[in-house]
Amino acid sequence: MDRKDIGYQGHRGRLRDRLLTGGADALLDHEVIEYLLALAIPRKDTKPLARALLAEFGDIETLLTADPGMIARVKGAGPTVVSALKIAQVAALRLLKTKIKKAPILSGWQALIDYLHADMAFRLTERCRLLHLDNHNRLIRDEILSEGSVDQAPVYVREVIRRAIELCSVGLILVHNHPSGDASPSEADIQLTRSIVAAARPLKIYLHDHVIISSSGACSLRGLGLL
Incomplete structure (x- = not known):
């Protein structure tokens, strides 16, 4: 040496x-x-x-x-x-995800946002994921719904509902990222959210929120009064 x-x-x-x-x-x-x-x-x-x-x-x-x-x-x-x-x-x-598994998600919201931001904020293409919750708001499954381009990841309402039924989900949280860095919801984001709410309601499945993640932060459609 x-x-x-x-x-x-x-x-x-x-x-x-x-x-x-x-x-x-x-x-x-x-x-x-x-x-x-x-x-x-x-x-x-x-x-x-x-x-x-x-x-x-x-x-x-x-x-x-x-x-x-x-x-x-x-x-x-x-x-x-x-x-x-x-x-x-x-x-x-894995460390961040462990934190959100240990308690009801809605009572540990910042831990959830930290996890989602770490995973999705700096992606170059859109990713959409769905969090499935039980009747105590605990995480059942965290699944990727779709991967897309720099400005779009297709989501089909029927697939969201079908998967929620398969997993016996009581609550859902929809999440996707905006590679542009602007977490503001588009009109298409708002319409998708309302379509899922309308389809899930008769089945007593509750969409808690639609969260948009970007490098600049996170945006909650419920927090904006759009859900």
């Missing part, structure tokens, strides 16, 4: 010690990414790449939720680096 190797290995050891003794706030953002990448490529100084990735994407959230192809465009970010970043995202999503 030459002096250069000894230098970054010693630095890495100091990062590890700070992490283990100081907890979540002990490392700066670029140090978090640097250490994560070091686990994937241990025989390389990962500080320059960590800084380059954060310079490109701006912050950790945007980096971890970025499209794999966009990450790979950064020089030095090969498949191993991309995979390391995406597995960190998966772990974070």
Whole structure:
């Protein structure tokens, strides 16, 4: 091992010690990414790449939720680096999802929004998902309804109702993202929401909300008085 190797290995050891003794706030953002990448490529100084990735994407959230192809465009970010970043995202999503499973969703609304934002806010194409709830407002199933283009993901009311019947859902929360960054509902979003409400009501299935996620935040159609 030459002096250069000894230098970054010693630095890495100091990062590890700070992490283990100081907890979540002990490392700066670029140090978090640097250490994560070091686990994937241990025989390389990962500080320059960590800084380059954060310079490109701006912050950790945007980096971890970025499209794999966009990450790979950064020089030095090969498949191993991309995979390391995406597995960190998966772990974070699993942690957030565990929180929303442990209590009625409507009493832990912010935890739900945090989970949805982490999963959908920075997607390049629209994704629509449906959360199925039981009669205690606990999550039964979180399912992706459709994947679409940059401005559309088709949703069919009959499929929403059919699946709700199959799962014996009592409540539903519809969610989709706007890649444009504007979470404001379109006229089509409003009409879809009202169509689902009308179809579900005779079956005593309740649409609690239609939530739109974007990089700028989240929008609730119920909160806007549109549901």
